[in-house]
Amino acid sequence: MEHRIEQIKKQLHAQNYKLTPQREATVRVLLEREEDHLSAEDVYLLVKEKSPEIGLATVYRTLELLSELKIVDKINFGDGVSRYDLRKEGAKHFHHHLVCIECGSVEEIVNDLLEDVEKIVEKDFGFEVKDHRLTFHGICRQCQGAVVKATQ
Amino acid sequence: MEHRIEQIKKQLHAQNYKLTPQREATVRVLLEREEDHLSAEDVYLLVKEKSPEIGLATVYRTLELLSELKIVDKINFGDGVSRYDLRKEGAKHFHHHLVCIECGSVEEIVNDLLEDVEKIVEKDFGFEVKDHRLTFHGICRQCQGAVVKATQ
DNA sequence: ACATTAATTTATAATTATTATTAATATAAA
């Protein structure tokens, strides 16, 4: 935890940004909920629990800044809000997601999986890939089980 | 054109929906601009040119309906608006996109490319894939050329 | 330590995209 905070502090300083108490509180929430996919409002409410004086606009600005620095990735699962996802330590690319169309659960895949596809994109389409967003929509393991149960 | 309209009409009727003049006008705009990635507002303005009496909410409702029927795919490139993309004729899955971070251009890839990846997702993660969203962020061919030019 | 400057935050207003409501209209069925 403290190690990642230090690391992020360095990344901010490298671009002449400060790690203000508000920014640190925001980062801490993201670290504590690393598996989750929080909206700006979600983050705001969680930060507020420990730092009640923080403003919503500050959270938005902080998340925007962290996105620019590639510390978090902004993603939209189609439910009308942007969600913010801490990039895995040392990861070059954003990780992938499995969204269940039955229960809405979101699972993460940290394996790269796209190396071959990216080679094709670079060669056949002349496109220099910097990052990607890959989301699968389907039925999660639990919901598959539920269907089997229901039809028995 | 007329052929695809007829096809969509059937898809609507199969679910007890009517192809009203407003819906047809909307579909025609989507067909005419098949390569583009129009927002609801974009579609509205284009439909209005030919059917000035249409309301924005109707366009939203129509696009929502077409999404439910998998006739169009709703996608978000992170610029704050949903965009609507006609599904390629007969395509089982949504196609992919290359978004240039320099000029903002969006190119389409209709090749599947994900067959192997989906097999892994199904086997290793027990997730039954129904559809996907894959977008690459990077530098398009033109912008790569521009950089070379600029540094010569 | 004090003054100066720039960065940041807060509080709030404004904007924008999207959805909900309700009365009117069109369509289909009886």
Added chain:
DNA sequence: TTTATATTAATAATAATTATAAATTAATGT
């Protein structure tokens, strides 16, 4: 033609996000 249902238009409401301006904080130089 009547009746029921689906759909639309017009508008209001909502919700997410961004902009603004004054206040605060942090860094810098004296």
